[in-house]
Amino acid sequence: MVKSRKEKQSESKALSINHPNSRKALRLAKQVIKEAARNKSKSVHMLKRNVLGEKLLWFQEHLQSDILVYTPELLSELIQKYIARNDEELEQIQLKHSIGQRKNRQHASREDAIRLTKERDLEEFNGSGIEMVDILVPKMLEAFRKWDGNYGRLGLMKMAKFSRSSLERYKLLPVSKELLEKQDALRSETATDVMDGDEEKEEMDLDCQDAGSESESGLKSSCDEVTGDGEPFSDK
Numbered sequence: 001m002v003k004s005r006k007e008k009q010s011e012s013k014a015l016s017i018n019h020p021n022s023r024k025a026l027r028l029a030k031q032v033i034k035e036a037a038r039n040k041s042k043s044v045h046m047l048k049r050n051v052l053g054e055k056l057l058w059f060q061e062h063l064q065s066d067i068l069v070y071t072p073e074l075l076s077e078l079i080q081k082y083i084a085r086n087d088e089e090l091e092q093i094q095l096k097h098s099i100g101q102r103k104n105r106q107h108a109s110r111e112d113a114i115r116l117t118k119e120r121d122l123e124e125f126n127g128s129g130i131e132m133v134d135i136l137v138p139k140m141l142e143a144f145r146k147w148d149g150n151y152g153r154l155g156l157m158k159m160a161k162f163s164r165s166s167l168e169r170y171k172l173l174p175v176s177k178e179l180l181e182k183q184d185a186l187r188s189e190t191a192t193d194v195m196d197g198d199e200e201k202e203e204m205d206l207d208c209q210d211a212g213s214e215s216e217s218g219l220k221s222s223c224d225e226v227t228g229d230g231e232p233f234s235d236k
Contacts, residue, residue, distance in 0.1 A: 049151055052131065052151075053149070053151055055082070055130075055132065056132060056133065056144075056147070056154070057149060058082060058085065059078065059082065059132055059133075059135075059144075060144060060145070060147060062078065062081065062082070063078075063135070063141075063144070063145060067183070068138070068179045068180075068182065068183045069138055069141070069172075069176050069179045069180045069183060070135045070136055070141060071136075071172065071180070072136065072167040072168070072170040072172075073167075075135065075136060075162060075167060076162075076164065076167045079125055079130055079162060080125075082121070082130075083118060083121045083122055083125060084118070086114045086117065086118065087118075089110075089114065090111065090114050090115070093107050093110065093111050093114075094111075124163075125162075125163060125164055126163065126164055127163060128161060128163065129160075129161030129162050129163035129166060130161065130162055130163070131159060131160070131161045132159070132160070132162065133147075133154075133157050133158065133159060133160075134157075134158045134159065134160040136170065136172070136173075136176065137158060137173065137176070138175060138176055138179055140157055140158050143156065143157050144157060
């Protein structure tokens with residue numbers, strides 16, 4: 001029996017479909033799984049990269065401009081400030097909930113996100129540490145101040161994880177100690193200049209007061225001499 005053209009096309013299509021357990025089908029399935037895993041890995045990497053970038057930008061914006069050397073105590077304060085960065089927003093959300101005794105939680109997703117983020121950051125700080133640029137090294141601090149936000153340039157800076165316990169045990173480098181002494185000396189000079197300026201201002205104020213008193217005394221004496229008896233002038 002001669003097969004029609006349509007039947008031949010259907011048969012050819014059926015033959016082109018691989019058996020689920022064939023080598024070709026297994027190879028294709030393996031490639032699909034591998035590609036999916038690669039894409040997932042890229043997505044996770046990009047997410048971590050964005051989170052790290054936002055965190056580093058926050059730290060850069062909150063560096064004290066007059067600090068030459070960051071001590072472990074200053075860095076610990078900065079990290080704790082970072083952990084509490086969303087506390088004000090959380091308080092505002094809670095305030096909105098308290099007004100009118102609302103039963104439904106408005107902005108619930110944002111509130112939960114803030115709480116989870118703070119808990120995670122606090123857990124990292126108390127545990128393995130929060131990753132950031134090692135600003136305890138003066139050169140890294142200077143480089144971090146000049147960082148333009150380009151993630152690719154982070155490779156030029158030393159990254160480290162700082163925990164509460166590691167900062168308590170940290171010992172400053174010799175170069176950091178020298179810069180710290182210089183920083184303290186500059187602050188002492190500035191404080192002395194301010195005190196000297198205040199003293200000079202007080203002396204000037206006293207001189208002005210004395211000059212004013214002398215002027216008033218001189219004016220009164222002149223009036224006494226003119227009237228002869230200290231009486232005020234009359235229109236007579």
